[in-house]
Amino acid sequence: MTHAHGADSEVGRLQTVMLHRPGDELKRLTPRNNDRLLFDGIPWVARAQEEHDAFADALRSLDVEVLYLTELLTETLEQESARNHAITTALSGLHLGDTLRQYLAVALREASPAELTAYLTAGIRNDEVRGGHGLVTSLLDEHDFLVDPLPNLLFTRDSSVWVRDRVAVTSLAMPARRRETQLTELIYTEHPRFASVPGGTRKIHGWHQENVEGGDVLLMAPGVIAVGVGERTTPAGVERFARQVFHAELAHTVLAVPIAQERATMHLDTVCTMVDVDKIVMYPNVADSLTAYAVTAPDPEAGEDALTLHVADAEPFLVAAAKAMGIDTLHQIDTGLDPVTAEREQWDDGNNTLAIAPRVAVAYERNDGTNDRLEAAGIEVVRIAGSELGSGRGGPRCMSCPVSRAPLPVD
Numbered sequence: 001m002t003h004a005h006g007a008d009s010e011v012g013r014l015q016t017v018m019l020h021r022p023g024d025e026l027k028r029l030t031p032r033n034n035d036r037l038l039f040d041g042i043p044w045v046a047r048a049q050e051e052h053d054a055f056a057d058a059l060r061s062l063d064v065e066v067l068y069l070t071e072l073l074t075e076t077l078e079q080e081s082a083r084n085h086a087i088t089t090a091l092s093g094l095h096l097g098d099t100l101r102q103y104l105a106v107a108l109r110e111a112s113p114a115e116l117t118a119y120l121t122a123g124i125r126n127d128e129v130r131g132g133h134g135l136v137t138s139l140l141d142e143h144d145f146l147v148d149p150l151p152n153l154l155f156t157r158d159s160s161v162w163v164r165d166r167v168a169v170t171s172l173a174m175p176a177r178r179r180e181t182q183l184t185e186l187i188y189t190e191h192p193r194f195a196s197v198p199g200g201t202r203k204i205h206g207w208h209q210e211n212v213e214g215g216d217v218l219l220m221a222p223g224v225i226a227v228g229v230g231e232r233t234t235p236a237g238v239e240r241f242a243r244q245v246f247h248a249e250l251a252h253t254v255l256a257v258p259i260a261q262e263r264a265t266m267h268l269d270t271v272c273t274m275v276d277v278d279k280i281v282m283y284p285n286v287a288d289s290l291t292a293y294a295v296t297a298p299d300p301e302a303g304e305d306a307l308t309l310h311v312a313d314a315e316p317f318l319v320a321a322a323k324a325m326g327i328d329t330l331h332q333i334d335t336g337l338d339p340v341t342a343e344r345e346q347w348d349d350g351n352n353t354l355a356i357a358p359r360v361a362v363a364y365e366r367n368d369g370t371n372d373r374l375e376a377a378g379i380e381v382v383r384i385a386g387s388e389l390g391s392g393r394g395g396p397r398c399m400s401c402p403v404s405r406a407p408l409p410v411d
């Protein structure tokens with residue numbers, strides 16, 4: 001059975017999740033391009049696929065429906081209008097020039113939906129173009145990509161995020177990831193599963209707007225959303241997002257949380273994730289300094305227009321969050337056992353857990369210290385291998401986009 005789409009928390013029973021099984025796009029990574037493509041190493045692809053299959057199996061064995069992004073995309077591309085749209089957007093880069101763009105458009109229109117999915121995700125390298133030789137292909141390096149590969153599609157968390165019954169198609173900051181959201185937007189607009197809900201799936205945000213990434217968005221409790229602001233989500237991004245969720249009445253408070261603009265803390269979910277309605281696993285080395293600005297909606301009855309946002313003074317994150325959530329304490333579970341273990345395990349995504357239900361979370365097995373602490377705090381830890389998956393710097397939360405979570409029981 002298909003569950004109604006949407007989520008109002010991080011920990012409500014996970015019913016449906018969208019994953020991306022790593023594929024040929026990872027084979028594009030070389031020591032020359034891995035930094036630009038945001039990978040810290042060159043993964044062993046077959047092993048990454050095995051690890052990912054085990055992740056998906058663990059979710060299925062917990063009764064979670066697993067959707068694969070590429071299957072949804074291929075089904076979407078069966079429609080002529082979606083194909084044309086996908087081809088036009090993929091070829092819109094100014095590096096191509098008219099002749100090559102025209103040549104590629106003709107070639108892609110002849111591809112089957114599955115082949116087109118492969119081109120859109122694994123990209124097209126200059127030396128693979130046959131017969132289309134013109135000035136641009138001759139002058140570009142043979143290794144240059146005409147259509148960039150998308151190795152970070154693995155991290156489905158970032159390119160869309162459901163807030164109640166709406167989906168936010170995000171706007172990714174790094175050039176290497178921008179095209180990802182063109183694909184998620186197409187899926188949510190055109191795939192029968194999403195298009196067939198009465199009125200179509202309603203969206204907020206879009207890939208052409210200010211930068212917001214899903215890894216920064218944490219649904220702390222129904223009505224309360226924390227948004228990290230740092231390397232990826234910009235101050236203007238959180239402002240736009242807050243306005244959109246207030247306008248659609250999806251939340252009453254948005255907590256804007258500044259995070260250091262560093263690789264290790266690229267998203268808020270690299271330093272903390274929710275594991276219960278009132279428990280959060282958090283990197284202790286930043287916990288004391290993490291603050292939040294609580295942003296609340298304009299009050300039309302007081303004559304305030306839609307552009308007015310109320311911004312409270314910054315407070316310690318845990319304090320501001322507990323207040324907004326209406327609970328006494330948001331309990332912190334520390335990453336690791338000491339500062340060095342914590343630093344190692346934070347880097348290896350020990351904080352990046354995926355809650356399946358309150359007090360049940362998927363985590364990388366390698367982070368022993370953090371997993372022990374989670375268990376000591378009463379959390380059931382579902383351990384998965386991630387030696388290869390982790391080379392892109394993302395854990396179970398990054399690798400999953402919850403499409404349906406059961407609402408939390410009201411107590």
Ligand SMILES: NC(=[NH2+])NCCC[C@H](N)C(=O)O
Nearest residue numbers: 038155215267392393394398
């Ligand atoms: N939600 C997350 N923490 N995602 C991790 C994304 C990792 C990816 N390599 C990037 O740099 O963008």
